[in-house]
Amino acid sequence: MDHADSVPVAELLDERRHLLEVTYWMLGSSREAESVVGETYRRWYGLSEAERGEIPTPRHWLAKTAGGLCLVLLAHPHRGATGQRDQKEEHHTKTGDAEEAQAGLAKEVSRVLLNALDSLSPAERAAFVLNDVFGMASGTVADIVGRPESECVELADRARHSIRRQRSHSTPPDEHDLLARTVRQACVNEDAELLESLLCPDATAFFDGGGKVRALSRPVHGSRQVAHSLLTLLARHPRTTLTSQSVNGRTGLIARYDHQVAAVVSLDIADHQVAQVWVVLNPDKLRSWNQLPTQGDPGSPGRPSQRGDGRL
Structure with missing residues (x-):
């Protein structure tokens, strides 16, 4: 045999x-x-x-x-x-x-x-x-x-x-910033209907856990499914906050558990809606976000956002 x-x-x-x-x-x-x-x-x-x-x-x-x-x-x-x-x-x-x-x-x-x-x-x-x-x-x-x-x-x-x-068309920074902040507000308020309306019908979300955390291993497709996945991931918790902050030169979202960055979310916008969502959950890739900022270095990725803070 x-x-x-x-x-x-x-x-x-x-x-x-x-x-x-x-x-x-x-x-x-x-x-x-x-x-x-x-x-x-x-x-x-x-x-x-x-x-x-x-x-x-x-x-x-x-x-x-x-x-x-x-x-x-x-x-x-x-x-x-x-x-x-x-x-x-x-x-x-x-x-x-x-x-x-x-x-x-x-x-x-x-x-x-x-x-x-x-x-x-x-x-x-x-x-x-x-x-x-x-x-x-x-x-x-x-x-x-x-x-x-x-x-x-x-x-x-x-x-x-x-x-x-x-997928990403040239979107004015102000428009990108406003849409990103509205996405954050919808997540904070757990407003599925608003969040879904901000997403393209064929929106796709990618979740990079790097095999180091239990995260979705395949992309999620469709505005309703993406909205549900984001709201599940960013579910309200007394020790969790969601802030809007610069990510790769554009406004994105930072989820923290206590003071530790647990997820970095960047958004690609097309035709005034979010076309793609990229969620980094891999602790190795988040290491730089969790480094203490060097004194006098306002650009350090670990520095908390000074605006848009919102507790989930």
């Missing part, structure tokens, strides 16, 4: 669904995703029983193999900007697993975001998808992409900025 493949059926189905989701996000096509997952399993069973038995985490091996196959496809010169994506393909997938995965993803991901991913280089797309969409640790991402960890962090960062530029 091959003990490497002796696992519960629920785990097998979850593993396959996970691979389909990863490959779909990387390729933007359920047909290509199905093909890559099939080839991944063919390579797995191409190993000897002894070789499979020596692999400590089969799911990681499968994800790494599938990721490598995706990178080869993405780099193909004749693939085109959108690969083999078919607008009707979600209704014609060959297996129940692929159809279920596609249907679930369709509820979470807008075609706008998939199109934005098409503008990234293969390595940028892979790093962004694995890090931001699936919340994989940077070391795991580096292993799959086949590049140094520091380079993968930079690739994901570059992809993030590229996507933000595509």
Whole structure:
């Protein structure tokens, strides 16, 4: 008996669904995703029983193999900007697993975001998808992409900025500031209706926990879902405050628990509404925000905002 493949059926189905989701996000096509997952399993069973038995985490091996196959496809010169994506393909997938995965993803991901991913280089797309969409640790991402960890962090960062530029129109600072402060007020008052009205219908929220805190690992799509996620994250608590403060040169939101920065929220605005929400919860990335300000350094990221304070 091959003990490497002796696992519960629920785990097998979850593993396959996970691979389909990863490959779909990387390729933007359920047909290509199905093909890559099939080839991944063919390579797995191409190993000897002894070789499979020596692999400590089969799911990681499968994800790494599938990721490598995706990178080869993405780099193909004749693939085109959108690969083999078919607008009707979600209704014609060959297996129940692929159809279920596609249907679930369709509820979470807008075609706008998939199109934005098409503008990234293969390595940028892979790093962004694995890090931001699936919340994989940077070391795991580096292993799959086949590049140094520091380079993968930079690739994901570059992809993030590229996507933000595509959705973010030139918004006057005063308008951005007013909208950000109104978002803060809606969160403080737990006003779901107001908050939803401030968001684009196809708004997307990204939650970067870095695998260090229990946060949403995939983007949330749609104004109602984004509003609900933000209100849940920033739920009223006597020791929690939400302030408006400069984040990356534009007004954003800072959530503190006691005096410690627990979340930094930046907003991208398009057509007078919030198009994208970026929530940093990773303690490593928040370290600079929690450093004590140096005397005479008003620009220190750890300095509390002097305006817009509001206890949740």
